[in-house]
Amino acid sequence: MESKKNLQEIQGALYVRDGVKGGHDGMTIQPKKFKKTKQDTIDIAKLASEVLNGQRTSLSKAITLIESSNAEHKEQAQKLLQELLPYTGESIRIGITGVPGAGKSTFIEALGMMLCNLGKKVAVLAIDPSSTLSGGSILGDKTRMEELSRNKMAFVRPSPNAGTLGGVHKKSRETMLLCEAAGYDVILIETVGVGQSETYVRGMVDFFLLLVLTGAGDELQGMKKGIMELADGIVVHKSDGDNIQKARKTVREYRQILHFLQPATPGWMGKALPVSSLEKTGLSDVWEMICQFEQTMKDTSFWKTRRLEQTKEWFHTMIRDSLIDSFFQNTDRKIQVKSLEEAILQGEMTVAQGVSKLFSEGAR
Amino acid sequence: MESKKNLQEIQGALYVRDGVKGGHDGMTIQPKKFKKTKQDTIDIAKLASEVLNGQRTSLSKAITLIESSNAEHKEQAQKLLQELLPYTGESIRIGITGVPGAGKSTFIEALGMMLCNLGKKVAVLAIDPSSTLSGGSILGDKTRMEELSRNKMAFVRPSPNAGTLGGVHKKSRETMLLCEAAGYDVILIETVGVGQSETYVRGMVDFFLLLVLTGAGDELQGMKKGIMELADGIVVHKSDGDNIQKARKTVREYRQILHFLQPATPGWMGKALPVSSLEKTGLSDVWEMICQFEQTMKDTSFWKTRRLEQTKEWFHTMIRDSLIDSFFQNTDRKIQVKSLEEAILQGEMTVAQGVSKLFSEGAR
Known part of the structure; x- marks a missing residue:
């Protein structure tokens, strides 16, 4: 990993702290930190090649550039993206949603770690300002994917706009493309299932996963209308300890609902699975489901059609x-x-x- | 009823055939028929007072004016609407949707006739160009609400844009207001549950009713995503003869789904009911459900809040x-x-x- 000093030299006035080593908080850069100076000129070709080589600090810098609201940065960002476009599209894009308290961060960390152990490069992005990834967990859960953040196979990028709704999240799609160019095999995109963002996320991913807890009916009350019908798969989370029996019942209930609803992806019958991130059970079933989905969709070429x-x-x-x-x-x-x-x-x-x-x- | 000659005198160049007596087909007026001439000037105050007096031919004329794409007509239509606005809002607005073949026209006629017999003035509007009301029934069902059209308590207005999608249907909301000013107590708005129109209709009605047939799962496959979650009530139609047992089972299945989904109207638990328009069973249950809904919503003042x-x-x-x-x-x-x-x-x-x-x- 490059030293902070070298990094700053490369970036000129674009100061980006190394977010991988230092935990995700260090990566949150406010646009106001960008000052337009002579030093601001970025060597786009160099940055592009660094991203392609999978240099995480350069990827961080590229994402910060994409998120900048400065007009010059915007233009540079699009040039960078255009250079990288031919190298995008090879990952599997997974959206993950659920009400606050469903344990999204814990689940993403557990799934991410498992995938890293399978030799996959995993990138994690968050959409919502209220996302647990940016520390907004309502239940006070302080898990911030620290283990995953430290894993060399993983790249964890927090929500770009903690506390604001200025449309910066619209850059998430471009951030995803940058991660693909940097060679990440799996992109996990976290969003909270209470606002507009899950429709937005559904529109940029291949597979959409809904995290719920036991007690389907009650749980759904807090969920946005129509969210069930966006899901290709449902994880009944915290299926451990005393909760196992209830979780199994909830899985059956969700399977029944999925049977009635029109599938989110034509040709794919949505599945419900019990998972414990604590006891690490059911995670491989989730991955198997996603791989099966990918194969089915690629067989019918709906995969490519949907992306276009x-x-x-x-x-x-x-x-x-x-x-x-x-x-x-x-x-x-x-x-x-x-x-x-x-x-x-x-x-x-x-x-x-x-x-x-x-x-x-x-x-x- | 006024003679066609008198009608033409009132309308000047605005030629509108009497659609109530002559069946709905005669009421479909293509905008191209409007020619801008000197005679075109309409006495808006007079037309407004006729509509308020409940004169059906004047109501027809007012609707045709609302639907006209001629710039001068548009301005006159808005003047008319502004005069009538204080007299609108007193009806109960009911949207009715379902896949083609669910028997919407038959159901609306049966429900409408029952309401007329209860002393209610009933107006029926259609949104979709493919609506059965405009003769587009896929199953070749030629029922065109002839009985209801002949009833003096009813006003049946077909889809304004049979065969075209030029946005004329956007005038349906204004047409509804005209019917209210003309003293109609119940407005039934028919739409086909396969396009964009049901979201549009949901946005203009108090109560949204979904018509389905037996075999919930199969039925829903042909339905637009999310439509279940727009419905305040579900009618399992054609619940008669050999079909009764299957219909009862389907009702139970829908009740279960409704239990899981977030209610379309906060504070209202959606209901599923079996109905036979043929044997005239279940129709009064539907009306009772709608009245109960109205009462519940007015008690919490959500009725007015939603309309605003x-x-x-x-x-x-x-x-x-x-x-x-x-x-x-x-x-x-x-x-x-x-x-x-x-x-x-x-x-x-x-x-x-x-x-x-x-x-x-x-x-x-």
């Missing part, structure tokens, strides 16, 4: 988001929308009149 | 749709998006580069 569809959808979503973002960037317009909304809710004007007023005044 | 939320969401959806529509109106832009999409899928550029190229060239 996902890229296309990503492009169109970005077009729509850009249009809407730029329209609402104007503060006056936000105020105007609010006051039109008020008038509509009071029954003073129709919705169509409100929209028409907004656009006619916006055009002035 | 729906109006707000409608406003924001219309803003977004207008932005995106106007951006893509340009034919060159469509071609450009297609070619950028191609380049992205070939790996020639990143998605962000594609978006950036689109907007920089669009600005020139």
